[in-house]
Amino acid sequence: MESIIKGKPVADKISENLIKEVEELKAKGINPKLSIVRVGAKGGDLAYERGALKRCEKIGIITEVKEFPESITQEEYINELKKLNEDSSTHGILCFRPLPKHLSEEQIKYVISPEKDVDCFSPVNAAKVMEGDKSGYPPCTPTAVVEILKHYDVELSGKKVAVLGRSMVVGKPAAMLLLNENATVTICHSRTKDLATVTSEADVLVAAVGRARMVKENFVKEGAVVIDVGINVDEDGKLCGDVDTDAVKDKVSMITPVPAGVGSVTTSVLAKHIVKACKMQNNA
Template identity: 60%
Template sequence: MNELLKGKPVADAIVEALKNDTTVLESKDIIPCLALIRVGEKSDDIAYERGIVKRCDDIGIKTKKVELAENITQEAFLSALKEVNEDSLVHGILIFRPLPKQLDEKVIEVSIAPGKDVDCLHPENTAKLLTGDESGFVPCTPMAVMEIFKHYQIPLEGKNAVVLGRSMVVGKPAALLLLQENATVTVAHSRTKELEKITAGADILIAAIGRSEFVREAHIKEGAVVADVGINVDEEGNMTGDVHQDEAKSKAGAFTPVPGGVGSVTTAVLAKQVIKACKMQHK
């Protein structure tokens, strides 16, 4: 088996289910709404925002853009955040990161309303993830990986899983989600000794180290399932993952492509979290 775990079929399935949800909500005069808080004009943020708006429009979720100046003060940012926190017509909030250096992300993380925090910034949602409380919100990217595993019926229980990367955005949440599925999990990173030996023992390998094509054939166990979370740009301007795609083909039993893999599912997961937040707020 050398299966390509494409993201589009996964995203399409999620979207179709969400369209049913928005139809039911609309019948009750409820329109789910996501506020997008973007500071500055970074091309990556604008491209991501465009993808989110298109996805939400397709599902029936309203979007509210909050565009702030690159040099915005902490006080002004918190004021803008407070406004959407208190807006009863807004059900989810996404803040584009990283933020400019003059803004204190730690303060912002505790200032977002936990019930609208659809990408798991607030410590309350982090704690719920840690304890397996499903009323919280999980970071969208690692949740997208789990949706791919679920869609393609990848067995996780009892498997040896290695997460390569330890960020709060992907690595650590991915490890917790795998534990909830009864996998045996190792978290590795760039300073892990004998890294190839550890990753080559993994039945499930999630690569989220942020280095272009870092994972080579020697890192991969024969027949392993490899999820590539990396989004990098090489010297020629091509998008690459954290896994060398050609070498993954020769060794992995199944793997996600870049582009067209995990990233294409992330906006669908974000929309799913907005619907969840909307339902919870309207009980």
């Protein structure tokens, strides 16, 4: 049986629904718009930006990119962000992070309007993720994990889910979102003893630890569902996930590949958040 489950069908399905929603909004004279705020031109940021712009264009969401030089000051960055907060023509703001070291994320995260914060930069949205308050915007990547599991009809209620990794961008919010789906969630990390034993008890394993192919055959339960969030480059310069897919794919029932797995769903989630934000801001 082919266990590889790709992200594309999930992304396509989300996009398909959004295209209709955006058409309806446009018929009412409402034009959803995303503003991207980028400092400098890091390769990773540019790659994600290209994907996001392409996805938004396909769906009918207007986009703008505010690119600033690395020399931008804290005050200037905050002023630009405040302008976007107040600009009623834009509904979603995506700030590329991490910011250069001379800018204080610790201060800036309180400036972005929670209502426009489509990728969970604001503590208000982080708190909503923890509370299970669906009016907020969880980070796009862990939301994509849940979207994939739902798309492929993976039962979560009462199931044992192990989340490997405890970052604020993936691990912790993924744990909260899956808890919200009534899973029994175990959060594992670098300090976990007998890691393979712990993860191999899980019905669903979400790997988000950032170590190339560290999840081997003995880490997974027979028939488990594995979501590989990692994006790593191995010694040969090849893109790979946190899971040794070849070693694992015959043992599990489903596994997302890297590339073409979770990563291909995140921009659709971003678009979904923009449309939601646009609707809420327009009471539409």
